[in-house]
Amino acid sequence: MAPLFVVSDIHGHRDDLVDGLVECGLATPDGGWSGSDAQLWVLGDLLDRGPDGIGVIDLAMSLQSQAPDQVHVLLGNHEALALGTKRFPDSRFAGSWLINGGLARDQEALTDRHVAWLAGLPSIARVGDFLFLHSDSSAYLDYGESVEEINATVTGVLAGDDVEDHWELWAGLTSRYHFARRDGTQLAAAMLDTLGGTTIVHGHSVIGSLTGRPSAAVSDPVLYADGQVLAIDGGRYDGGPLLVVRLE
Numbered sequence: 001m002a003p004l005f006v007v008s009d010i011h012g013h014r015d016d017l018v019d020g021l022v023e024c025g026l027a028t029p030d031g032g033w034s035g036s037d038a039q040l041w042v043l044g045d046l047l048d049r050g051p052d053g054i055g056v057i058d059l060a061m062s063l064q065s066q067a068p069d070q071v072h073v074l075l076g077n078h079e080a081l082a083l084g085t086k087r088f089p090d091s092r093f094a095g096s097w098l099i100n101g102g103l104a105r106d107q108e109a110l111t112d113r114h115v116a117w118l119a120g121l122p123s124i125a126r127v128g129d130f131l132f133l134h135s136d137s138s139a140y141l142d143y144g145e146s147v148e149e150i151n152a153t154v155t156g157v158l159a160g161d162d163v164e165d166h167w168e169l170w171a172g173l174t175s176r177y178h179f180a181r182r183d184g185t186q187l188a189a190a191m192l193d194t195l196g197g198t199t200i201v202h203g204h205s206v207i208g209s210l211t212g213r214p215s216a217a218v219s220d221p222v223l224y225a226d227g228q229v230l231a232i233d234g235g236r237y238d239g240g241p242l243l244v245v246r247l248e
Helices: 014-023 053-066 077-087 093-099 104-109 112-119 139-143 147-159 163-174 184-195 207-211
Strands: 004-007 039-042 071-073 124-127 130-133 199-202 222-224 229-231 245-247
Touching: 004 014, 014 053, 039 124, 053 071, 053 104, 053 112, 077 093, 077 104, 077 112, 077 163, 093 163, 112 147, 124 147, 130 184, 139 147, 139 163, 139 184, 147 163, 184 199, 207 222
Parallel strands: 004 039, 039 071, 130 199, 199 229
Antiparallel strands: 004 245, 124 130, 222 229
16 A cells, blocks of 8 residues: 555645655655655645745645645635635635634735635545544534535535635534544544544644643644544644654
């Protein structure tokens, strides 16, 4: 089986992403793909909060164009927020965008090409025994009962002009901690039973918030919910590491 890597929640830290990919043998220092047959999945939240959100988007787009069968990107809640703010600037998206670390330079630099690429990203993926999500949330099931149905429904929402539908999508992707709740083990099991796989892999909620540690003390992903869920967001925007994780 080809090596499989995941990373999430880059939040504008392009140089850290390049460094992590270089360390794993997936990219060259100038942003060229060097991962051979390896698979890389970026689980969303490329922009906002950090210094170069557009640079991260451009890097992801470039890597994907170089290795379309190896490099994949999922929609995160910050992509949904950026798209909502761009399309509906006079709506409540603008206030939420500011509260959630939106940066004017990212919005101003978003081109039509960026917008089309972001709006076409899948929101969920199944790769072997792994179910990839951005958010640790069961809200994905509001959009369908299979990976294909969920992705098609979300893409339809992003292609439409209904601001409330778009807002509900953003809100659902922003929900978190579903698998860490008292009934989280059962929720994870039900989601895996519906969509397939044995392990959910997600970003969104930083590992420190799930383990009660400061992000600066995080060094590895954490497995929880009776081994059914793997959290990979080291909390880079919160002073933690940007984890590029090889899945076994």
